[in-house]
């Protein structure tokens with residue numbers, strides 16, 4: 001059944017905000033470019049021509065619908081934020097009910113208390129929770145907390161890891177310029193406009209290299225405020241013992257360990273990567289999946305560190321954090337409805353089983369077409385690299401045939417699949433799995449026929 005969100009129905013009445021079906025796409029994109037830089041809303045791609053050649057009107061479960069009446073299977077899912085798919089009925093109901101009651105009361109809200117309680121129940125490191133509006137904001141706050149807690153300044157991150165677009169950590173990420181990266185532990189800013197003075201505060205370590213990470217920590221311990229880890233680093237799993245080793249290293253050197261669970265939180269397991277791997281950090285950041293597409297982030301952690309956010313703490317221990325919309329009732333109501341749905345028996349078994357079948361199906365296909373491929377990721381995080389070179393860290397992952405991945409993504413669009421095929425939600429089942437694999441096979445045939453497959 002096609003469930004149209006009530007908000008969408010409102011938009012439909014106003015042609016200026018909701019472009020009618022059969023609208024001229026080219027004209028719409030020209031209009032976007034007249035009012036928005038590049039006609040898009042982020043800088044994720046260096047090539048504006050790679051933006052989709054259509055606009056969406058609405059989503060429903062696993063699918064997205066365009067202004068010109070096409071239906072796409074969504075394998076992007078709001079940058080991976082829609083664990084329950086589009087417009088999950090219980091989330092829509094919670095959000096619309098709360099919107100009618102009001103959103104922001106300049107005070108904590110009932111749904112935010114409920115959501116914090118649920119997070120404390122589910123997330124191993126969480127004694128307390130503070131909400132933000134995004135993953136980036138959560139990371140900003142987590143860095144401030146560990147700096148306050150240790151009275152030190154430097155942060156160690158892993159090469160290639162992305163922790164949001166804030167100045168403080170936008171160094172040597174997967175959106176950066178690897179050809180100019182210095183050797184770790186030196187970092188490289190990924191954008192103009194980041195103040196020069198803070199580059200020395202960001203230390204870089206190679207993923208999965210405990211020995212070099214240990215050396216960097218030892219060499220910098222006088223100034224080190226914390227270590228931040230993306231537990232499945234850009235789709236690269238950790239080698240056995242690596243996360244445990246980082247935990248031990250942090251404990252031995254009395255430096256806080258942050259898991260950035262913006263991607264893995266409530267995805268790998270209810271308790272995120274920390275439950276999945278059995279490694280408990282001191283602090284964690286959340287975003288994406290907890291809000292089912294509504295703007296919501298969170299920092300959760302142990303009482304010692306989170307205590308700095310208690311207004312009753314001493315002046316010399318207190319950390320400032322304030323956001324007009326933090327704890328807003330609509331986003332946190334979405335969060336409560338999301339976690340309630342994720343807590344239903346069978347959810348993670350389904351996500352893992354879909355992930356396992358997708359990984360196996362894609363690997364078989366790529367091999368059948370003689371592509372050198374390595375599958376990666378964990379459970380419901382499915383990634384792949386087109387290279388036979390062993391991949392352990394971000395630098396080695398650059399050996400993948402990026403041009404081929406790009407061609408596959410755009411070819412998948414002509415098969416009515418949005419995204420490269422690797423993301424999925426609880427709404428993706430056998431039909432969607434078959435659609436994805438069939439579309440991938442058709443893409444590979446088309447690329448082989450045009451001579452682009454092994455180019």
Ligand SMILES: Cc1ncc(COP(=O)(O)O)c(C=O)c1O
Nearest residue numbers: 134135136162163164262263287
């Ligand atoms: C691991 C990680 N941390 C932080 C962020 C930033 O979150 P947001 O885009 O909500 O600001 C992202 C976003 O992709 C992420 O993947």
